[in-house]
Amino acid sequence: QxxxxxxxxxxxxxxxxxxxxxxxxxxxxGAYKYVSWYQQYPGEAPKLMIYDVNKxxxxxxxxxxxxxxxxxxxxxxxxxxxxxxxxxxxxSYAGDNNVLFGEGTKLTVL
Amino acid sequence: xxxxxxxGPGLVKPSETLSLTCSVxxxxxxxxxxxxxxxxxxxxxGLEWIGSISYSGNTYSSPSLKSRVTVSVxxxxxxxxxxxxxxxxxxxxxxxxxxxxxxGTEFFDSWGQGTLVTxxx
Numbered sequence: 001q002x003x004x005x006x007x008x009x010x011x012x013x014x015x016x017x018x019x020x021x022x023x024x025x026x027x028x029x030g031a032y033k034y035v036s037w038y039q040q041y042p043g044e045a046p047k048l049m050i051y052d053v054n055k056x057x058x059x060x061x062x063x064x065x066x067x068x069x070x071x072x073x074x075x076x077x078x079x080x081x082x083x084x085x086x087x088x089x090x091x092s093y094a095g096d097n098n099v100l101f102g103e104g105t106k107l108t109v110l
Numbered sequence: 111x112x113x114x115x116x117x118g119p120g121l122v123k124p125s126e127t128l129s130l131t132c133s134v135x136x137x138x139x140x141x142x143x144x145x146x147x148x149x150x151x152x153x154x155x156g157l158e159w160i161g162s163i164s165y166s167g168n169t170y171s172s173p174s175l176k177s178r179v180t181v182s183v184x185x186x187x188x189x190x191x192x193x194x195x196x197x198x199x200x201x202x203x204x205x206x207x208x209x210x211x212x213x214g215t216e217f218f219d220s221w222g223q224g225t226l227v228t229x230x231x
Contacts, residue, residue: 098159
């Protein structure tokens with residue numbers, strides 16, 4: 001199975017909203033509600049931002065939201081802040097206890 | 111607060127076996143609520159799930175790595191381990207251990223800092 005497809009880059013100005021897509025197939029993203037998103041700063045470990053498509057762990061700002069339509073999941077960051085500049089990875093359960101990650105998107109705050 | 115810490119050699123020769131250990135502190139490894147997993151990231155590239163294990167030894171591995179991966183657990187030491195055999199330069203990566211929520215959902219909610227393993231002669 002291939003990695004989930006994400007755009008290599010995304011950008012927005014402070015205060016704006018930006019949406020990052022994550023495209024899979026009917027066997028992974030489209031089949032399960034178990035899509036998660038991770039934020040990663042350079043040289044650091046990933047941090048869970050969204051799970052189960054649209055749930056936020058405690059401590060994650062509500063500026064981060066998730067959604068899914070068909071085989072594509074999305075992460076939206078509203079009210080962009082400089083600290084949101086990072087790499088973002090999606091992940092999906094792919095059945096048979098298999099997990100796929102996306103290729104990653106570098107978010108730049110202009 | 112749960113803490114995970116990877117340890118092991120930073121340099122492995124081609125065709126040999128990569129071995130890493132993850133030490134869990136601040137919480138019990140003996141829990142029915144979580145699995146314990148390994149994720150890697152080649153330099154400048156994305157994340158890849160390797161495999162996960164329950165405290166009782168139930169394991170799952172990525173289909174693309176399954177033939178070379180062994181994940182084991184030592185509850186007495188609160189540790190779990192990864193062995194990856196027949197390594198090549200393509201296995202050079204930062205290896206992370208993480209707590210894997212895999213019951214009725216799926217995500218990694220707590221991560222170690224990662225350890226770089228280079229495969230080179």
